[in-house]
Amino acid sequence: MSQHPDWLAIVRGGAPLVVSLPHTGTDIPAEYENGLVSPWLARKDADWWIERLYDFAVGLGATAIRTAISRTVIDVNREPSGISLYPGQATTELSPTTTFDGESLYEPGTEPSAEQIAERRARFFDPYHAALRTEIERLRAQHSNIVVYDCHSIRSVIPRLFEGTLPHFNIGTNGGTACAPELSDAIETICIGSGFSHVVDGRFKGGYITRSLGHPEAGVHAVQMELACRGYMKEPLGPVAEDEWPTPYDEDYAAPMRAALTPILQTCLTFARSKA
Template sequence: MDWLEVTRGDAPLVVSFPHTGTDIPADVEARLVSPWLARKDADWWIHQLYDFAADLGATLVRTRVSRTVIDVNRDPSGASLYPGQATTELCPTTTFDGEPLYRVGQAPDPAEVAQRRGRWFDPYHAALAAELERLRSAHGKIVLYEAHSIRSRIPRLFEGELPNFNIGANSGAACDPGLVAAIESACDVSGFSRVTDGRFKGGWTTRRYGRPGTGVHAIQMELACRGYMDEPEGEPSPETWPTPYDADRARFMRQTLTHVLNACLDFARR
């Protein structure tokens, strides 16, 4: 499966990248309003921002398929993770800003959603679950770290400007409080802003696998993009978004994230 990337490490840490993919099959792309709109909400450059994680011994799991095709961090039952708030579906039909992704009458029907789930969603989670079990058997206690990012301002989803670091632990149910405290400490000394269990409490993956009693501690980190890349001042357009990845621009964020992942490893090894 050339769309699924698994880099195995031996440390008690798995880093999952569910939304960095931009691949869209031709038969799906032909039905879209715009390929740019379909990639607009990707977690831009996140797998590059965290490319040091493998050197720490972490296991990396990443899909190259766009979240527009299927979002592997949504509840496959279709239940909303944030009842009463705007969100997107397992196979999204709108952008975060509410723009339609498909031409009229071209959105996937339930049969196609089920087909996409079998082709991409289920194999992704089978691979993720296998790596978690491999490492849990070896270490007893492990951390699953969900790596995400989002534009700093999306009025349809949240008011105002999002903090730089948005830690999600499913209101404390997905991991031990000690892990949350260690990550908070690594973030707070950086000078970047931070919130825990704010607008983003953790997606389906964090909620599904975070079982502290079994030794699997899951945490989601949603970064505001401005912490590591330039964001347009006004509404994004094909000419202004995404801005290119710039290693110098991202350097300070990478330094903090290195401390964050090391905090995860220290917690797991205690």
């Protein structure tokens, strides 16, 4: 088995499902701390506890890929060229300089340069995507179709990014191009029956991972699931302060959403195995 960096965790399974965890990391190597306003702000927008919420996935035979590096260092779900995936809408960059709420992450004049961003990309972004491609190729050699399921979460109320309160389940398929409609329809059906609110290709249509890897005509179906944090953690709605965010992971509180996510991943497996 090939070696990979210690910040990159890969658990290999044989099922036709790759689970990507690109934003759960909170590690910021010391060489990237220069100029940051505060450690808390730098980690504020992590996808908190998602790796625990989905820890059942490997038991289903899925392959799980996770980076421990904070998205503040480099966001592995952004277009590497720096082009916005959501033109005309507020978003954060490949190496973010603001939080989702618009707060500056760096003291003035200390933002990472183009050369520094290129180094971060080569060190962290490129290996993450190489790992995704390697596992996709490995599984496609065994299965006619596979599903890449990209796991995310975000606070429910962030006026800078979207109006109102975000639905609990935000299914992203890049406007139906990243996966077969049968798959997104099946996932939506589970969401409808869960009692949680949902939307398909709403504010979050899928980031770079979904858009670059989803090629249903080639047997690779990609779906992004952006969860509103209130669905699985005790989230104070609206602005949050350092002493209240993130709230601890509570298994009992998270259980109803986890109970819906389990059949969603099982449906991804059923779909992949049913396709010739």
